[in-house]
Amino acid sequence: xxxxxxxxxxxxxxxxxxxxxxxxxxxxxxxxxxxxxxxxxxxxxxxxxxxxxxxxxxxxxxxxxxxxxxxxxxxxxxxxxxxxxxxxxxxxxxxxxxxxxxxxxxxxxxxxxxxxxxxxxxxxxxxxxxxxxxxxxxxxx
Numbered sequence: 001x002x003x004x005x006x007x008x009x010x011x012x013x014x015x016x017x018x019x020x021x022x023x024x025x026x027x028x029x030x031x032x033x034x035x036x037x038x039x040x041x042x043x044x045x046x047x048x049x050x051x052x053x054x055x056x057x058x059x060x061x062x063x064x065x066x067x068x069x070x071x072x073x074x075x076x077x078x079x080x081x082x083x084x085x086x087x088x089x090x091x092x093x094x095x096x097x098x099x100x101x102x103x104x105x106x107x108x109x110x111x112x113x114x115x116x117x118x119x120x121x122x123x124x125x126x127x128x129x130x131x132x133x134x135x136x137x138x139x140x141x
Contacts, residue, residue: 065109066136076100077114081132082140094119109135 001102033041062068069078077085077098086092098116105111120126133140 061105070132080134089118091119109133
């Protein structure tokens with residue numbers, strides 16, 4: 001039985017040795033790229049151009065308006081705006097359901113629209129929607 005194992009292993013190794021040239025068969029015929037390959041490479045080049053132009057636009061906007069505001073942790077509101085609300089609202093603790101749309105660039109700076117509920121002077125919750133412009137970290141309402 002022990003010798004049978006060795007014969008089987010030797011036979012497997014011999015078969016592997018004989019068939020080795022078939023494993024890494026190299027193809028020397030050079031084919032022209034297919035229509036799909038050409039289309040994919042063209043799309044990749046266009047995507048790279050687009051991404052490069054977007055990066056350049058982003059850098060130009062950051063030079064003009066300062067860095068794009070970051071969103072506060074655990075919130076959907078930029079940190080600058082959360083600080084602004086704490087300083088300017090009469091009841092900043094009553095602020096609920098603060099939802100801000102994505103920040104975009106306008107002619108005046110980084111702009112965003114926020115909807116939120118806050119207590120008014122009568123003590124009742126009031127729904128507000130305001131547009132804020134942020135330029136170099138300063139909020140202009």
